[in-house]
Amino acid sequence: MTQSSDVDQVLLPTPRVRGRRPSVWRGFFGNKKAALGFGIFMVFVLMAVFAPVLAPYNPQATQFIPFQGPSWHHWFGTTATGQDVLSQLIVGSRVSLGIGISAGIMATSLAIVLGMLPAYLGGRTDTLFNTMTNIMLVIPGLPLLIVITAYIHQTETWTLALVMGLTGWAWGARVLRSQTLTYVRRDFVVAARLAGASHWHILIHEILPNMLSLVIANLMFGTLGAVLAAASLQFLGLGNPNSISWGTMLFWAQIGQALLNGAWWWLVAPGAAIALFGASMALMNFGVDELTNPRLRQARRASKQFGKPHQGRPNN
Amino acid sequence: MKYVLSRLGFLFISLWAAVTVNFVLPRLMPGNPAILMLGRYKGQLTAQALHALKLQFGITKQPLWQQYVIYLGHLLHGNLGLSLTYYPIPVGQIIAQSLPWTLGLVGTATIISMVLGTAVGVYLAWNHGQFWDNLLSTVAMFTAALPYFWLALLLLYFLAYVYHWFPLAHAYSTGINPAWSLSFILNVLRHALLPALTIVVSSLGGWMVGMRNNMIQTLGEDYITFAEAKGVKKRRLMFQYAARNAILPSLTSFAMSLGFVVGGALLTEVVFSYPGVGYQLLVAVQNEDYPLMQGLFLVIALAVLIANFIVEMLYGRLDPRTRQGQGGAYS
């Protein structure tokens, strides 16, 4: 009785049609931080793709006067052996971005499988995988990578990417798992299961699309982490020092005592490239965060446009 | 109590995992890398040491499980083998010498960074969307992406090499003898300042943005509005109601960040030639001193796992829901 006198229920004989949400992409580019991050990211991608055309000199050629400061001919100066830093930076973006992005994709794919599937299946499988994920999370990643690459000895680029992909999935798996758990009992998933849809169908078509923003965030964090870790390993001389990447540039700069010779440009250029690329990932991720979590962005409008003293935030 | 036991259980399981990874890795690599290492050091080792090393790295005909049992037995007795770089000094002794430096530097810097970042995050969330929030949360995007060692190099160059404000390297001046005297302690502090600054600057942003986002989330909760309505004063509302709840997910993410922070901090040691475990790890790697490398990895993992456990205990104290064994950090 009491239920049927509920105003909401008697008033909804026809289904309510919700307006489609504004396109995610429009929202993404409407967000200043995300757009800036995407802009920087695209500059790097284009740089990597067109590296051979863009690089002014052969990055390996040792034909210039060593330790030249930035000039019109050498925007970012030259190295101890007379190589052009800008050319190395441009060509090096291929390996650095390649490792970062492929390790990011690999780690994210693993995170999707190892995070979602056990959570969906539940029971002991879930307990087991969850424990495994948590262990992987707490074991310090960079020292582990150092140990592994030290055994491998002068790790080739793709091995490096592989190792980082295989060790970098835990964070994502954990986040995706907890999100999956909240979906498993939802009506649309239960309905799909009752309708006889297969597990894979449900996971891929019903649950995954709802977690797209998490997957994207994970991809960006994974890539950022991999770029930083790869640079660290290469800086320590654990990569292949003969390949050209931002990390090996830093390695050679350190070996060539760039700072003691006052050649700050040799160090600043690759480091700044890593930081800038990483920042583009972080900015895009921040944008996605603001998009998917309305609370993070709400106050802004209110305080800007309708800034009466009593709105916006509590008691102040 | 149930919570404490389950966290303790997890501590041991993860510890066992780290120990096992250490055992398995060299045996898993194609063409056991230890063979190469032994080739290099053969002439300098006693027959007994050589035999021990062969056993330690699986160059033996003994079945794997026997090797594993022996390995675990040695660990339980604190026997990590002999370092090859510093032969015949035991690995344990090198760790004992370098660990205090790392705990002092990385530990202190991490705690400072966490406390400071969290406090600033609370402030930014409270003033969400205003000048400092917009500025600092954007700046944090960039500092979070800075490679630690690169920042360390730049600070070293500008503040120590060009301007001579700080010493260039090491934990204390080479001329003086370690002693519990004021001048020595001041000397140590002066040497630690720049590496600590590096660690704080590069990790601060992460703690700050994390706390800020959690806090904004919490400020939208009904219990905040309810507390505001019932007249709770600003300061109490901000800390006891909002920050007190917002810090819980921050502590949970501690586990995720700590490994990362420590990894970066270890590289900072390398740049400053700071005689901690990170610096020794590099020495071990460069000299292919696998016993030392294994021991250092274990002790780093152990330190991180214990730090993590302490934070979980703190979480248990702060969140009444864990005291019943329901909910909590890892449910």
Next chain:
Amino acid sequence: MIEQEPILSLKDVSVQYDSGPEPVTVVRNVFLDVYPQEILGLIGESGSGKSTLAYTAMRLLKHASMTSGSVRIAGRDIYAMKHEELRQFRWAEVSMAFQTAMNALNPVMTVGEQILDTLKSHQTLTREEGIERAQELLQLVRLNPDTLQRYPHELSGGMRQRVVIAISIALSPKLVIMDEPTTGLDVVIQRTILDEIVEIQRRQHFAILFISHDFQLVSTLAQRVAIMYAGKIVEVTAGATLHDPTALHHPYTEGLIRAVPRLSDDQATAIGIPGNPPDPRDFPKGCAYADRCSLVQRVCREQPPELRMTGSSLIACHVVQQREAKQYGI
């Protein structure tokens, strides 16, 4: 009763939300008075703006702003107050029991601390006095005094709701706004809590603004009932008229009455109201209910109706107002 000063007086209140891509007005020119010691029911479906109205009356709006009108509590304009003044004034004169008791309590503080916080924020009293008062309050809502040491997660939904009610009456306010205080509880507990609320209200003589979407519940509980549709008050009437078949009502109210199933019928039949409320971003020029109304005429689409004394109620409907006028030959 009408001669008295209202304890809460809303005049021409409009509220818009600012968080979306464009501002959306959800409360439109609402006039509403609540008098001392009465229970005024406010009925509306989700999205009708009734909760927003409650938050406006408490000056607790977030991401929304009052674009016109004034709110007076005990004769004072609360939107003219400074923050500290408001903080002291608010809970002492008017308090609010939140809709989601589940989330209205701080999960990391004991019930006792949360009650004490309320008292200490407004009065100077020792800890012992505070605890004594808190225990009295708990007894009033029929909770064991040892609930003081419990955390919210250790309590059932009904117990939590009782704690929230205890906090809302802690300072003996003149008005308690109750925003769906029993939503999410099972029917039996709902009934018990409502009975308790009425009993406490009789003893402590505060007024209640009772917000609900449960038509039947409000019509039996409240002395006066205001009905809200699409951000507007369409009718204010005595609770008894809702059970009087001869009384005049707004067509929307009629729809709600018809929608309540009757036990006396052979079969419990309820008739819904076809259609949906208008989109607040595309609000009609005339009457907001026109699209769903069976009595609709041309004037309804051209001019918004205003609340007028019609029969024994205030009704905002052109058609009903005309019929009434004809009947009495005015």
